[in-house]
Amino acid sequence: MEKRLIKKDTLAGIAKKMAGDMMVWAPVKKEDNVLFETIGKDGEPFFAYLNSKNAPKNVFFPHTETLMKFTRTPKGMAFSSEANKANQSVLFGVRPCDAHSFALLDKLFDQEKYQDAYYVAKRQNTTVIAMACVKPPYASCFCTSVDGEPVGSEGADILLTDIGGDYLAEFITSKGEKLAQYFGDAKADAAADAKKAEIAAKAKEAIQSRIPAHEVKPILDVNFDNPFWNTIHGKCLACGTCTYMCPTCHCFDISDEVKGADGIRLRSWDSCMFPLFTKETSGHNPRPSQKERWRQRAMHKFKYYVDNFNAIACVGCGRCVMSCPVNIDIRKVVEDISKL
Amino acid sequence: MHDLITAHKNSQKRVKPEDRKKKVIGVVARGCTTRSLIIHLQERQYERDEVCIIGVPCDGYVDGKGLKVKIGGADIVEGSIDGGQIKMKTSDGDKTVALKDVLADSCLTCRFNNPIISDIMIGSPAPAMNPDAEYNDVKEFEAKTMEERWAYFTKEMEKCMRCNACRQACPSCYCPTCFVEQSQPQWVGIGEDKSDTQVFQFMRLYHMVGRCVDCGSCVSVCPMGVDLRKFLKKIDKDCWEMFGNRAGSGMEDMPPLGKYDEHHDKQDFIYNP
Amino acid sequence: MARRKFATLKSFLNYIGVEGDRTIFTWVSASEGDRWAQVIKGATEKIKALGPANKMVKTIG
Ligand code: SF4
Ligand code: SF4
Numbered sequence: 288m289e290k291r292l293i294k295k296d297t298l299a300g301i302a303k304k305m306a307g308d309m310m311v312w313a314p315v316k317k318e319d320n321v322l323f324e325t326i327g328k329d330g331e332p333f334f335a336y337l338n339s340k341n342a343p344k345n346v347f348f349p350h351t352e353t354l355m356k357f358t359r360t361p362k363g364m365a366f367s368s369e370a371n372k373a374n375q376s377v378l379f380g381v382r383p384c385d386a387h388s389f390a391l392l393d394k395l396f397d398q399e400k401y402q403d404a405y406y407v408a409k410r411q412n413t414t415v416i417a418m419a420c421v422k423p424p425y426a427s428c429f430c431t432s433v434d435g436e437p438v439g440s441e442g443a444d445i446l447l448t449d450i451g452g453d454y455l456a457e458f459i460t461s462k463g464e465k466l467a468q469y470f471g472d473a474k475a476d477a478a479a480d481a482k483k484a485e486i487a488a489k490a491k492e493a494i495q496s497r498i499p500a501h502e503v504k505p506i507l508d509v510n511f512d513n514p515f516w517n518t519i520h521g522k523c524l525a526c527g528t529c530t531y532m533c534p535t536c537h538c539f540d541i542s543d544e545v546k547g548a549d550g551i552r553l554r555s556w557d558s559c560m561f562p563l564f565t566k567e568t569s570g571h572n573p574r575p576s577q578k579e580r581w582r583q584r585a586m587h588k589f590k591y592y593v594d595n596f597n598a599i600a601c602v603g604c605g606r607c608v609m610s611c612p613v614n615i616d617i618r619k620v621v622e623d624i625s626k627l
Numbered sequence: 628m629h630d631l632i633t634a635h636k637n638s639q640k641r642v643k644p645e646d647r648k649k650k651v652i653g654v655v656a657r658g659c660t661t662r663s664l665i666i667h668l669q670e671r672q673y674e675r676d677e678v679c680i681i682g683v684p685c686d687g688y689v690d691g692k693g694l695k696v697k698i699g700g701a702d703i704v705e706g707s708i709d710g711g712q713i714k715m716k717t718s719d720g721d722k723t724v725a726l727k728d729v730l731a732d733s734c735l736t737c738r739f740n741n742p743i744i745s746d747i748m749i750g751s752p753a754p755a756m757n758p759d760a761e762y763n764d765v766k767e768f769e770a771k772t773m774e775e776r777w778a779y780f781t782k783e784m785e786k787c788m789r790c791n792a793c794r795q796a797c798p799s800c801y802c803p804t805c806f807v808e809q810s811q812p813q814w815v816g817i818g819e820d821k822s823d824t825q826v827f828q829f830m831r832l833y834h835m836v837g838r839c840v841d842c843g844s845c846v847s848v849c850p851m852g853v854d855l856r857k858f859l860k861k862i863d864k865d866c867w868e869m870f871g872n873r874a875g876s877g878m879e880d881m882p883p884l885g886k887y888d889e890h891h892d893k894q895d896f897i898y899n900p
Numbered sequence: 901m902a903r904r905k906f907a908t909l910k911s912f913l914n915y916i917g918v919e920g921d922r923t924i925f926t927w928v929s930a931s932e933g934d935r936w937a938q939v940i941k942g943a944t945e946k947i948k949a950l951g952p953a954n955k956m957v958k959t960i961g
């Protein structure tokens with residue numbers, strides 16, 4: 288594996304240099320929030336951040352995207368596809384949990400049975416540069432419980448680790464290596480490796496929040512009707528914030544919008560927490576209350592995804608924990624399930 | 628607050644009128660909660676004898692997002708309130724801030740921090756906040772140019788990711804089907820198109836005429852920190868200046884859009900060629 | 901009451917930066933043919949003077 292050392296203060300310069308050659312998404316401070324946005328070569332990336340407010344999944348799976356366009360012509364409808372369109376891009380500086388989420392989303396959007404042309408095109412044309420959490424940013428981080436690591440490279444093409452004065456840049460994939468030219472030519476030595484290993488172990492140790500995520504799957508298998516499900520949702524507002532913040536939630540809605548002779552077909556985020564999500568045309572709703580919706584959220588993340596893809600659909604970023612307006616904590620839910 | 632409405636509806640569902648039993652639900656209510664209760668009662672969502680209101684005087688609540696900004700974005704691990712001070716353990720060491728510096732905006736200028744209606748009162752009345760300042764922000768905004776105001780509105784709306792938390796948290800947003808979700812006709816697209824977000828927000832805000840009680844719930848739940856209050860307070864101000872009404876300020880003061888005052892209502896908005 | 905709705909709507913639109921003059925409200929009785937013509941003429945002129953609306957207008961594509 289190619290490894291280089293870069294001086295700490297050159298990081299923003301590297302991102303900006305790349306931005307001159309391709310599309311670069313980087314953390315940007317916007318008023319009180321840090322968000323991933325595209326920056327120009329004069330942009331101001333903000334690397335001293337904890338984690339971005341919302342998950343960077345919108346880079347590959349935007350809140351709203353056009354699937355196709357159509358026009359009414361005298362000869363009938365004319366269609367044009369918007370699939371397979373993607374710019375060469377770099378996603379610069381995501382946290383390891385968010386990089387991990389891409390690996391999880393790949394299992395769904397890029398699988399043997401089905402490839403999502405919209406997602407895959409963006410994914411293939413984007414190099415993911417992760418920035419290790421040398422010091423886990425939040426008390427609610429629990430990545431180590433869900434197969435992640437604060438200094439982990441799952442889902443990333445390049446991993447940057449702050450090893451004191453320098454960043455150690457590890458080029459994990461060949462896609463990552465193609466960008467090596469931007470990172471100077473100081474080769475990393477064995478001492479850097481040792482330093483990183485030490486930092487990684489320490490960071491892992493620092494994660495205090497742990498949940499029995501792997502233990503709940505067999506319990507969920509047999510407890511669909513457990514009265515326990517009556518106990519979570521009482522205060523849930525059905526607001527969907529948890530879903531919209533979550534790096535692994537991926538449900539969507541498809542709708543057409545037409546103006547005059549022109550129209551577009553859109554895909555936009557949806558949430559299993561919305562009552563409308565499962566409402567059928569007849570008016571019947573198979574998930575009539577927030578109880579069934581919360582059960583779905585828990586089941587999908589810790590059972591169905593495991594059934595389908597052998598992976599838990601949560602990366603432990605803690606965004607839902609921090610953003611839920613009524614303090615529903617998925618860690619507590621999992622904890623409680625493990626005791627059923 | 629929605630639970631009250633749902634509970635009432637469920638208790639009336641598929642029951643013969645003579646068998647309908649009223650279930651009394653206890654509500655612990657601070658000032659703004661009682662304003663919401665008044666709105667619900669005026670809008671006939673349940674009957675007065677279906678709620679037992681336990682009034683609590685209120686000294687305001689902490690604006691969580693503001694608190695985070697105040698401590699430089701650090702992660703709060705633990706906290707306690709100790710004589711007007713909030714003491715916290717954070718990812719950036721121990722921090723202390725004065726409670727009064729991080730109260731929610733709606734609390735700082737609250738006019739009704741003592742319950743307006745109640746069946747049982749707890750504690751002694753809370754000292755007044757600073758209601759004289761309640762429209763300062765709005766007045767400042769009104770003085771800006773049209774384009775400046777539009778620029779601010781669009782900037783704020785661009786933050787919105789349409790999670791609907793504001794609507795879900797609002798005690799006055801209880802429509803069984805919100806206009807955003809109606810599909811025949813579809814009033815507004817569901818995507819992140821700028822105009823759709825603006826229309827969604829504009830309509831929700833406008834539906835608050837005579838109904839927003841300035842509880843600050845929408846502001847406090849919004850994950851993206853959209854400045855909704857800047858717009859809601861204008862609606863409140865207009866209602867007061869045009870119709871002498873403050874939403875939910877008394878059982879007798881009926882909703883302003885449900886009536887008309889021949890002698891006092893201004894006519895200057897009417898077009899006369 | 902429609903009149904109160906219009907009064908507040910006009911004011912609120914103006915506040916967010918959309919020309920309040922685009923909202924025009926008046927009463928015309930079914931028997932006032934002349935007045936009706938005048939209102940429409942006046943309204944059209946007013947709107948023309950403001951130019952095409954470009955705020956909160958949706959474009960597709
Ligand atoms: S469920 Fe919560 S903690 Fe897990 S990935 Fe989603 S937002 Fe992060
Ligand atoms: S079903 Fe719910 S939990 Fe699962 S991905 Fe969709 S929105 Fe997320």
Ligand code: SF4
Pocket residue numbers: 522523524525526527528529530560610611612613614615
């Ligand atoms: S963020 Fe909290 S209140 Fe909102 S839907 Fe999720 S669990 Fe419910």
Ligand code: SF4
Pocket residue numbers: 793796797798799800835838839840841842843844845846859
């Ligand atoms: S402050 Fe927000 S949540 Fe409270 S009543 Fe007004 S609009 Fe609704």
Ligand code: SF4
Pocket residue numbers: 786787788789790791792793794845848849850851852853
């Ligand atoms: S809570 Fe905030 S982000 Fe969510 S829909 Fe309301 S304004 Fe938009």
